Amino acid sequence: MVHYNLKRITVVPTGKDFVDIVLSRTQRQTPTVIHKSYAINRIRQFYMRKVKYTQATFDEKLGTIIDEFPQLDDIHPFYGDLMNVLYDRDHYKLALGQLRTAKRLVEKICKDYVKLLKYGDSLYRCKQLKKAALGRMCTLMKRVGPSLAYLEQVRQHMARLPSIDPNTRTILICGYPNVGKSSFINKITRADVDVQPYAFTTKSLFVGHTDYKYLRWQVIDTPGILDHPLEDRNTIEMLSITALAHIRAAVLFFVDVSGSCGYSIAQQAALFNSIRPLFDNKPLLVVCSKIDLQSLESLPEEDRQLIMEMKKEASKCSGGIASEMMVEDDDCLLTMSTLTEEGVINVKNTACEKLLQHRVEGKMKSKKLEDVRNRIHVAMPRPRDTRERPPVIPAGVLEARAAAAPRAPRRLEKDLENENGGAGVYSANLRRRYILADESWKEDVVPEIADGHNIADFIDTDILKRLDELDREEHQREEGESEEEDMDDDEFRKLSPEEQEALAAIRLARRNIREEHRLKKTTADSRPMVPRKHDKDKRFTVSRMERHLSNLGIDPSAAAARARSKSRGRKRDRSLGYDEEAGVEAMDVEQPKSKKLRMKSRTRSQSRASMEVVPGEGFKDSAQKQQALALGKKAMKKRNKFARKGEADRTIVNLRPKHLFAGKRSTGKTDRR
Amino acid sequence: MRLEKCWFCSSTIYPGHGMMYVRNDAKIFRFCRSKCHKNFKMKRNPRKVKWTKIYRKLHGKELPQDTTFELERKRNRPERYDRNVVEDTVKAMKKISETRVEREAQTLANRMRGKKTQQRREDLAELQQGIHLVKAPTALLEEPSLTLPKEKMKVKVSVEQESKAMES
Numbered sequence: 001m002v003h004y005n006l007k008r009i010t011v012v013p014t015g016k017d018f019v020d021i022v023l024s025r026t027q028r029q030t031p032t033v034i035h036k037s038y039a040i041n042r043i044r045q046f047y048m049r050k051v052k053y054t055q056a057t058f059d060e061k062l063g064t065i066i067d068e069f070p071q072l073d074d075i076h077p078f079y080g081d082l083m084n085v086l087y088d089r090d091h092y093k094l095a096l097g098q099l100r101t102a103k104r105l106v107e108k109i110c111k112d113y114v115k116l117l118k119y120g121d122s123l124y125r126c127k128q129l130k131k132a133a134l135g136r137m138c139t140l141m142k143r144v145g146p147s148l149a150y151l152e153q154v155r156q157h158m159a160r161l162p163s164i165d166p167n168t169r170t171i172l173i174c175g176y177p178n179v180g181k182s183s184f185i186n187k188i189t190r191a192d193v194d195v196q197p198y199a200f201t202t203k204s205l206f207v208g209h210t211d212y213k214y215l216r217w218q219v220i221d222t223p224g225i226l227d228h229p230l231e232d233r234n235t236i237e238m239l240s241i242t243a244l245a246h247i248r249a250a251v252l253f254f255v256d257v258s259g260s261c262g263y264s265i266a267q268q269a270a271l272f273n274s275i276r277p278l279f280d281n282k283p284l285l286v287v288c289s290k291i292d293l294q295s296l297e298s299l300p301e302e303d304r305q306l307i308m309e310m311k312k313e314a315s316k317c318s319g320g321i322a323s324e325m326m327v328e329d330d331d332c333l334l335t336m337s338t339l340t341e342e343g344v345i346n347v348k349n350t351a352c353e354k355l356l357q358h359r360v361e362g363k364m365k366s367k368k369l370e371d372v373r374n375r376i377h378v379a380m381p382r383p384r385d386t387r388e389r390p391p392v393i394p395a396g397v398l399e400a401r402a403a404a405a406p407r408a409p410r411r412l413e414k415d416l417e418n419e420n421g422g423a424g425v426y427s428a429n430l431r432r433r434y435i436l437a438d439e440s441w442k443e444d445v446v447p448e449i450a451d452g453h454n455i456a457d458f459i460d461t462d463i464l465k466r467l468d469e470l471d472r473e474e475h476q477r478e479e480g481e482s483e484e485e486d487m488d489d490d491e492f493r494k495l496s497p498e499e500q501e502a503l504a505a506i507r508l509a510r511r512n513i514r515e516e517h518r519l520k521k522t523t524a525d526s527r528p529m530v531p532r533k534h535d536k537d538k539r540f541t542v543s544r545m546e547r548h549l550s551n552l553g554i555d556p557s558a559a560a561a562r563a564r565s566k567s568r569g570r571k572r573d574r575s576l577g578y579d580e581e582a583g584v585e586a587m588d589v590e591q592p593k594s595k596k597l598r599m600k601s602r603t604r605s606q607s608r609a610s611m612e613v614v615p616g617e618g619f620k621d622s623a624q625k626q627q628a629l630a631l632g633k634k635a636m637k638k639r640n641k642f643a644r645k646g647e648a649d650r651t652i653v654n655l656r657p658k659h660l661f662a663g664k665r666s667t668g669k670t671d672r673r
Numbered sequence: 674m675r676l677e678k679c680w681f682c683s684s685t686i687y688p689g690h691g692m693m694y695v696r697n698d699a700k701i702f703r704f705c706r707s708k709c710h711k712n713f714k715m716k717r718n719p720r721k722v723k724w725t726k727i728y729r730k731l732h733g734k735e736l737p738q739d740t741t742f743e744l745e746r747k748r749n750r751p752e753r754y755d756r757n758v759v760e761d762t763v764k765a766m767k768k769i770s771e772t773r774v775e776r777e778a779q780t781l782a783n784r785m786r787g788k789k790t791q792q793r794r795e796d797l798a799e800l801q802q803g804i805h806l807v808k809a810p811t812a813l814l815e816e817p818s819l820t821l822p823k824e825k826m827k828v829k830v831s832v833e834q835e836s837k838a839m840e841s
Contacts, residue, residue: 434754441756448674450766452685456675457745458762458769459752466744467765473740474772477779492793495800498820503796505821506803513806553812553822 004070007159012065012152015145019138022057026050026134036123047126048117051133055110058137062103069096069151078166078246085238087154095147095154102144109136162207162220166247169359170218171351172282174240174275175254176268177224178261180289182206183338184254185221188348193221199262200224203236205243212352220249227271244278250355251284252347253314255307257335258293265299269306276313283354284314285332287347292337307333528643536642681709681719683726736780741773 013021030053034046072080072089083092113133120126164170173181177199185191189208194201206221222240225233233241244251255268272286288296288307296304314332331350336343363369413428420426431442447455460466495503519527532538542563549556611622619625664670677686680702692710694702704710712722719725730737752758800819812822 436754438756441754444754444756446754446759447763449676450763451770452676453745453766453770454676454747455759455762455766456751457747458766459748459758460744460762461752461755461758463744463758463761463765467768470740470744470769470772474775477776481779491790492797494793495796496820498818499800502804502807502819502821503800505807506799509806510803549809551822552807552809553816554809 004068004075006070006161007163009068009155009158010064012148012155014152015142015148018061018148019141022054022061022141023134023138025057026054029053034123038123040121043123043126044117044120047120047130048114050130051110051113051117054134054137055106058106058141059103062099062106065151066096066099066103069154076166076246078164078242081242081246082161082239083158085235085242086157091150092154095150098144098147099151102140105140106137109133109140162205164205164207164220164243164247165218168218169215169352169355170220170247170249171348171355172220172222172243172247172249172251173254174222174225174244174251176256176261176263176271177201177226179224179254179256179268180261180338181224181254182221184252184287184289184336184344184347185219187338187341187344189219191219191221200236205239210348212349213356217352218249220247225271225275227267227274241275241278244275249282250351250358251279251282252287252351253279253284253310255286255288255310256290257288257296257299257303257307258290260290260293265303265306269310272310272313279314283351283358285334285347285351285354286310286314288333288335290337290339291335291343292340296335530643531641534641677703679703679705679709681705681713681722681725734784736773736777739773739776741769741776744769 117129182193182195185208189210191208193206202223208219210217223236225237225240311333334347336347417426434442542560546556546560613619684705686705691705719727729735808822
């Protein structure tokens with residue numbers, strides 16, 4: 001049996017397209033260059049090739065179409081019937097037949113013209129023959145055009161048919177339109193069938209898949225069937241009938257007990273009876289749907305009677321043990337509602353169960369079972385003694401089973417929290433559950449830090465013992481200390497206060513020497529240096545020398561006198577005690593001699609200018625002379641070499657001159673100026 | 674809440690102070706202030722940095738090991754709370770820190786022992802050697818005591834003379 005893949009049939013082109021395809025292929029795949037001056041054989045061959053090639057192409061393409069479209073006799077009768085219903089068997093067969101005829105005719109044309117071409121005597125004649133041949137083939141195709149169009153339609157529709165496996169476990173749903181078949185399938189499978197309030201919403205078969213006992217089950221939803229004789233049925237109803245007729249499935253006959261589908265229960269029962277022959281040898285379930293709108297008990301008597309009759313019939317035609325014993329199977333009538341979802345799963349399970357049983361029974365009756373049974377062997381271990389070996393159940397499991405009864409609800413922390421104000425208000429006292437030696441310790445405030453140490457670092461259960469050890473050590477240490485004497489004896493005596501003064505002075509002197517030396521080492525670049533001549537601190541006067549010497553403990557008078565005598569003018573008194581003016585010895589004078597000497601001894605820089613105007617100097621009066629002298633003095637004012645702040649140093653006119661604070665640098669940063 | 678020890682200088686780090694550095698090998702370094710942190714970043718060895726406790730202990734400036742230190746030890750396993758134990762501990766802590774302080778004072782005293790004698794010796798030597806800076810040898814001959822020379826009359830006069838010279 002050839003396997004057809006109804007979804008993968010090659011596209012059937014229209015007549016015109018077909019011709020175009022074939023001719024263009026011929027044009028491309030055969031040589032195109034020919035000249036009348038070629039050898040005649042060559043010309044003939046050329047054109048024969050073209051004709052043959054065209055025929056071959058037609059053959060190939062038509063052949064694929066014919067092969068791919070299924071033969072209605074070869075496929076499963078369900079599909080055959082289905083296709084009959086949908087596409088009209090006769091039309092289908094005719095179309096395919098036409099194509100076959102076309103193929104044959106093309107072959108004939110080719111043969112004929114090839115024969116004629118053998119005797120073509122010129123290029124022109126051969127060419128005409130080729131043209132005629134190809135033309136005839138194409139006209140043929142054009143005539144076949146409508147069939148091709150029809151087949152294309154069929155192909156497209158066939159590809160969209162639901163892939164129903166007629167041999168596997170199937171559940172079929174049938175009934176009047178609008179009773180709730182599509183809702184049911186939506187509930188138990190993942191199929192998304194349109195559910196609408198108008199009749200004939202479902203116009204074709206829909207397949208869904210569901211699971212039961214680890215097996216895959218097909219669920220087929222059919223369009224609603226109305227109650228009229230077979231001949232009057234339209235295509236859509238015929239689909240359901242076909243499915244019912246050919247597929248060995250569990251059938252669920254849906255009855256709408258509420259009557260909201262628009263048909264009364266009597267009508268539905270009539271339908272049931274009329275299609276009853278279709279239910280032979282199929283497990284049948286009568287399902288009362290829309291039970292939420294109208295319950296079974298509240299139905300009027302006749303309706304209930306009808307339903308009971310249906311149930312009886314159902315149990316009879318289910319086949320199997322129940323029918324043999326003529327016992328009414330309670331399972332045959334089920335109620336459910338897709339809106340409230342009660343009973344839906346039950347229906348599915350019952351249907352699956354029934355079908356399984358049916359299939360198993362069927363298999364058991366067939367010969368195949370024996371083949372299988374012969375190959376199955378269950379190995380039972382041989383008992384070696386008569387000892388009982390019951391299964392072992394652990395004690396914990398037994399206890400768990402014993403305590404299966406639910407205990408009284410405990411008062412949880414959550415309840416406590418809710419009582420005391422809720423999550424944000426109440427904070428659980430975590431200390432409640434502390435396990436301590438003494439319960440009263442639960443609310444203790446425990447210090448963590450004391451005096452810069454962590455208490456936790458010291459905690460030790462035998463801390464007292466350690467403390468005792470420590471005390472003992474301390475005692476030992478103290479004793480050891482008292483035995484030791486103070487080693488600081490007066491090997492060297494303390495310095496007296498005067499000696500300490502002297503020491504301090506020595507240190508000071510040393511420090512000064514060091515400092516001076518360091519200053520001497522520096523250059524004028526790093527600190528302002530005042531020339532010694534102008535430095536007031538470094539003047540080497542006699543009085544200073546005197547002071548220094550007396551500090552050291554030497555009598556300075558001799559040295560001072562010597563120094564002064566060297567600074568005096570030569571003409572004046574050299575000897576110490578002789579006063580020329582007075583003509584007496586300086587000893588007699590009241591003034592002490594050193595003072596007199598000092599008065600007289602003057603360095604050269606101290607010359608005195610009188611304020612009297614001497615004629616010839618050129619001054620008007622003494623005031624003018626004074627002014628002139630003052631000016632002269634000012635002119636000779638010495639530079640300030642004392643490294644002190646001068647007039648010019650006291651103010652900075654422009655604190656932020658622009659040339660220092662503005663502008664960019666060509667290289668580097670400007671954060672320092 | 675725990676008082677930690679600075680890794681560099683071993684001082685206590687109080688809450689709200691210092692910085693903690695966790696290295697890639699999960700070793701934690703705590704520093705009491707940025708001084709220690711910066712020293713650490715410079716890869717200085719605290720054993721060589723004079724002002725750290727480690728240096729001082731290593732170089733014998735302070736009490737290196739003692740039973741009082743062993744009593745204060747970080748315990749990793751928490752003990753179940755016992756009020757009596759905690760009470761005793763708190764009291765003991767005081768006593769322990771007292772003994773520790775005493776012992777540290779003792780070590781200091783030991784270290785400083787003989788310092789006075791040495792100091793005195795040095796002072797005397799300095800005095801003898803440096804007396805020439807403050808006392809002239811002639812004055813020293815007259816008065817051989819190692820004290821500053823007495824104040825001379827000349828000092829007063831020279832001051833007076835100078836003032837007079839300035840006036841004229």
